[in-house]
Amino acid sequence: MRKTMLLFLLTGLFILPSCQRTEKPGSAQQVQRDPSIPQIQRIAIRGSEQADSLIDAGVDVLVVEADHVIARISTDALTGISQAGLQVSPASEDDLIRRLISVAITDRGQATTIASTGVDIWEVKEDAVLAQAFDKYIRELRNQGFEVTVVEKNILDTVEKQAAKK
Numbered sequence: 001m002r003k004t005m006l007l008f009l010l011t012g013l014f015i016l017p018s019c020q021r022t023e024k025p026g027s028a029q030q031v032q033r034d035p036s037i038p039q040i041q042r043i044a045i046r047g048s049e050q051a052d053s054l055i056d057a058g059v060d061v062l063v064v065e066a067d068h069v070i071a072r073i074s075t076d077a078l079t080g081i082s083q084a085g086l087q088v089s090p091a092s093e094d095d096l097i098r099r100l101i102s103v104a105i106t107d108r109g110q111a112t113t114i115a116s117t118g119v120d121i122w123e124v125k126e127d128a129v130l131a132q133a134f135d136k137y138i139r140e141l142r143n144q145g146f147e148v149t150v151v152e153k154n155i156l157d158t159v160e161k162q163a164a165k166k
Contacts, residue, residue, distance in 0.1 A: 038072040042095055044087040045069055054081075055139075062134040063097050070095045098132045100152035103141060105129055110146075117141055 038060065044067060045051055051064045059077060063070035070091050073081065082088055103114055104127065111124045117140045119133035132155045133141075141148050152158045 036074060038074050039078070040091040040096070041071055041073055041078065042089050042091040043069050043071055043081060050086070060136070062136045063095065064135045065097070068095075070097075096134070097153075098134055098155040099138060099150050100155050100158050101131055101133055101138060102149045102151050103129045103131065104147040104149075113144070114141065114146065117144075 040062075043054065045054075046067075048064070048066075051061065051069050054069060054071065055061050059069075059081070060072040061069045062072060078088060098120075101119070103119075105111065105114070105124075106127075108124060108126070111121060111129050114129050114131065115121050117133075118137045119131040119141070121129055121131045123130040130151075138148050138150070
């Protein structure tokens with residue numbers, strides 16, 4: 001019970017600063033998000049070149065699909081992306097697709113380096129690490145010279161297959 005209360009209070013400490021109350025003349029008091037805090041957005045694209053352009057421009061792209069990307073962007077960046085003619089909408093939880101990946105390693109110590117990129121390691125074998133990751137972290141691992149194989153394009157497919165076996 002005490003742990004639950006502490007978790008609730010700590011969560012409130014992180015969430016409340018991201019919101020601020022503002023009053024508009026003639027309207028009810030409203031809660032408005034702090035524009036400096038990035039939001040997860042779905043950006044429609046017309047091919048991988050646009051995804052690469054967004055990444056090259058410094059947009060924090062988490063997931064790349066054929067017709068859209070999921071990115072963490074501030075209000076300022078959101079305005080710029082909208083002005084560039086790209087359609088932006090809030091992302092849903094289902095948009096945050098994680099891949100099941102296998103990362104080749106030469107020694108088990110490399111698992112620490114892999115974990116530091118943000119991937120969620122499931123298993124460390126002698127020659128590979130099995131993990132789940134957003135495309136962003138897969139790019140980072142490849143840029144660091146790791147050989148990454150996507151085992152499953154959507155981790156939920158793996159979870160559903162395992163649940164069906166039980």
